[in-house]
Amino acid sequence: MQALIIIGHGSHLNAESSAPVYAHAAAIRASGAFDEVRECFWKEEPSMREVFDLVEADEVYVVPLFISEGYFTEEVIPRELGLDGPAPSTTRKLGRTIHYTPPVGTHPGMPAMILRRAEETAGLTDEQARRAGLIIIGHGTERNSNSSEVIYRVSREADAAGVFGHVRTGFLDQAPEVGEVLDEMEERTVVLVPFFVAEGWHTQETIPDDLGINRPAVSPMTEKDGRTIFYAAPVGTFPEIAQIVLQRAREAGARVPAGLVVGEAARV
Incomplete structure (x- = not known):
């Protein structure tokens, strides 16, 4: 089994902040590319620290829905998820292999x-x-x-x-x-x-x-x-972002058919 985790920043003040994460996760979930697709956030629930409890697969691909490489992608996410290092990296823990990719941006x-x-x-x-x-x-x-x-x-x-x-x-x-x-x-x-x-x-x-x-x-x-x-x-709200998430996971080794497209992403 293989799972995809999409990470967003989230916000306690603005519900729209997490909307793209849920939208892109739903598009990928509907494609059937992964056995499991989960969302998690830094400032919302479900949090990064609990997301692995929601996943059963032993092969996990983590894609940050962030614009740039920086403090959150290089320090916060690896720390919160207990990863071995910033992206691209592979961590083996609790019987799982976790592949961490660069941000979509x-x-x-x-x-x-x-x-x-x-x-x-x-x-x-x-x-x-x-x-x-x-x-x-x-x-x-x-x-x-x-x-x-x-x-x-x-x-x-x-x-x-x-x-x-x-x-x-x-x-x-x-x-x-x-x-x-x-x-x-x-x-x-x-x-x-x-x-x-x-x-x-x-x-x-x-x-x-x-x-x-x-x-x-x-x-x-x-x-x-x-x-x-x-x-x-x-x-981040463009529908094609879901395809970029998919491509990030594929680059890290996810078993995703090369010709699979998601939603309006056929042109990416």
């Missing part, structure tokens, strides 16, 4: 997925996208450089693809701030994509309010200062 398929969703959010043709700009928004932190490096890497690769006129990176808690990046963009049509796991206070209120654009509940489009600004859903 560092997967090489991320730039193509973001570009595709950005075009779809704005309803742009390929030609229109080449005349538009794209800003990938990260949370950022001065405490861990790895937190921002994945955002920069994905932005560089997305820019090199040539789908949009320019692709830039903006942050909430470090320079360059997203508002400054938006002001510097030359394009009159700009798409904003939050590189966040879930909808929450930042994506629903902080970002739109700071930028003076519509909140998601109102409209994904804002006409402002002669510009059209489109605001996409957070990356």
Whole structure:
């Protein structure tokens, strides 16, 4: 038997924080790729410390639904699960073999997925996208450089693809701030994509309010200062993320048919 465990941060204050974890777990569960699929969290129940009690399989694949490698993926998760080290790693304990993978946000398929969703959010043709700009928004932190490096890497690769006129990176808690990046963009049509796991206070209120654009509940489009600004859903809510979780597990050795696709993930 083989089991999949998807780990999310969770929140005691916002129920939407865990929604993507449950949605992607449900999609993978329905595919029948694993005998068991479980969810666990740092800030919600079921907790990481109890998740192995919920699993019967002796071969377990642990995939963190996080954006970057950093404090949580390299320290908190290995500590809470009693793993031998950060990803990629294999731990043998209590008669089980536990494979721990890198987070979904560092997967090489991320730039193509973001570009595709950005075009779809704005309803742009390929030609229109080449005349538009794209800003990938990260949370950022001065405490861990790895937190921002994945955002920069994905932005560089997305820019090199040539789908949009320019692709830039903006942050909430470090320079360059997203508002400054938006002001510097030359394009009159700009798409904003939050590189966040879930909808929450930042994506629903902080970002739109700071930028003076519509909140998601109102409209994904804002006409402002002669510009059209489109605001996409957070990356972690995209249905294709379930396929990336599946690919992470396969990379670690999970017996998953190569041609298996999950939900809308056929294009990943």
